[in-house]
Amino acid sequence: MRRGMLSIVLGLALAATACGGSGGAQQGGALQGQRITVAAVWTGAEQDNFKKVLQAFEEKTGAKAEFLATGDNVSTFIGTKIQGGQAPDVVMVPQVGVLQQFARNGWLVPLSADVAKEVDANYAKVWKDLGTVDGKFYGLYFKVANKSTIWYNTQAFQNAGVQPPKTWDEFVKVSQQLADAGTAPMSIGAADGWVLTDWFENVYLSQAGPQKYDQLAKHEIKWTDPSVTKALQTLAELWSKPNFMPGGPQTALQVEFPDSVSQVFSDEPKAAMVYEGDFVAGNIATTGKKVGQDANFFPFPAAPGGSQAPLVSAGDAAVVLKAGKNQQAAQEFVKFLATPDAAKVWATAGGFLSPNKKLDASAYPDDVTRQIAKQLIDAGDAVRFDMSDQAPAAFGGTKGAGEWKILQDFLGNLSDVQGAVQTTAQRLEQEATKAYGS
Incomplete structure (x- = not known):
């Protein structure tokens, strides 16, 4: 569930040292001695690994990049920094809604044409769209999650004589065999x-398709729409199965x-599968089990009626x-993040x-x-961002x-089942209307 201008004389030096297509200037180049705060x-480990990316940028450009921890409430932290005249240059924003808030508050400057060029060359269009607010490109997605993975205990599958399912019908059948x-x-x-919103989003995206998913995310259609009740019905039928x-x-x-996660991968497991994103692998590691040996995953299957x-x-x-002290070096850093070189580091x-x-x-x-990364890349423009985060x-x-x-009350x-589906859809619509103001 969970972020005065210092002039930089670039001139001919930038033209001579810029790395076309690889992000930023060469070591000792135009950014030598410049500083940015990110x-x-x-x-923990995520911060340590991101600092390796900052170090790679420093080695490539000669700039210095300092890390600043925001805590969980990114919006409040950054707002306070801006008011106090101590705004960082770059912020890694963890939610689409927060990115949109920052843009509409007038806190951001659009990303440069050079950054956009890198993104157009290296990313599916959906990622640029997610970083665009009111027609202006503000956000470069660097670290992402695949939240369409179901993880399983390989020994539990072997004991029950089942294989990872590829369809929803197979998923239901395997679940029954495990229970038996x-x-x-x-x-x-x-x-x-x-966790429950993520379940809903996977079923809804599969059944209703990307266009309706986008409409529901913006509350352009009601939560009482038949597409919503269909997804709730699908979840209810699955979750209400005995011994599920x-x-x-x-x-x-x-x-x-x-x-x-521990219930599935402890020494005495209570269940055979757990749904959540690729980050489950990190939780599995804390149990002492090995991903690829004791644990594996299969893609979340298309729900009934899903294409x-x-x-x-x-x-x-x-x-x-906008309030950062070094926008030009900041743009070069974001351009670097858009390259495969930066991604390779982490x-x-x-x-x-x-x-x-x-x-x-x-x-x-x-x-x-x-495999998880391939699933993400292969989805191309069909990828959709977590709806509740929007x-x-x-x-x-x-x-x-x-x-x-x-959704907790629903479960x-x-x-x-029928009463729960109708009541839940109505409650969702009531609360959405209040929150979206529509």
Whole structure:
């Protein structure tokens, strides 16, 4: 669920030292001695690996790049920095809604034509569209997630004599076979409402298609639309199956996301599968199990009536602040991020996916990550960003409220499936109307 102008004399030196197509100037070039500050939410290993990207930029350009941790509330942090005259130059924004907020607050400058050129050459169009607000290109997506992966315990599958499913019907059949073999098919960390929104988004994107997904994300169609009730019906039929999750839905509502992964990959697993994004691999590692050996994944299958498997994503976009002290060097940094060279640095370190289609898959550290990355790239413009991250926080991102709470109540009250579907759709529409102001 989870971011005065210093003149830079470029002149002929920039023309002589710029790296066409590779982002930024050569080491010791036009940015020698310049400084930028880059703010992001990342901590721990993510922060360490991003600092390796900053170091690569420094080595390439001669500039200095300092990391600034924002904490979880990126919007408040950056607003305070701008008011205090200490704005960073670049911010890695973790949500589309926050990017749009920054742009409409007048906090951002559009990305340069050079950055746009790199993106046009290296990215599917959807990523540029996601970074565009009111016709202006502000955000470069650098690190993203594939949120259409279902992870499974390989030993549990072997014990039940089942194979990873490729279709929804196979998924339901495999789930029943696992239950019959004495293992609950699915662990769901429903105490975290964002897990349930991710389930909904995958089913909805598959069934309704990208165009309707975009319309619902903007509340251009109502949450009582038949496409919404169809997706809720599909989830209700799956989630209400006997023995589908350990202890049933009421128990699942007490399980947080990290624990849902542990339930599948502990020494005495309570379930065989867990749905969530590629970041599940990091949680698996904490259990002592090995991805690719004890654990593997299969793509979220196309839901009933869906024409293709969904690809829901999330990610962090680099933006340049108007109040930053070094916009030109900041633009060069974002241009660097748009190149496969920058993506390779973090991809090699692990825990990273890039939307850059020019990045050689061999940069990823293992076959499983390469498969997940390929799934993301192959989806092309059919990729859609996490819907709840696009919504106003009151609806799509607040614990105990809005969509999170309504879907938790939905999961906990499936004794009357039809009644639950209709009531949930109506509640979603009521809360969306309040949050979107429409």
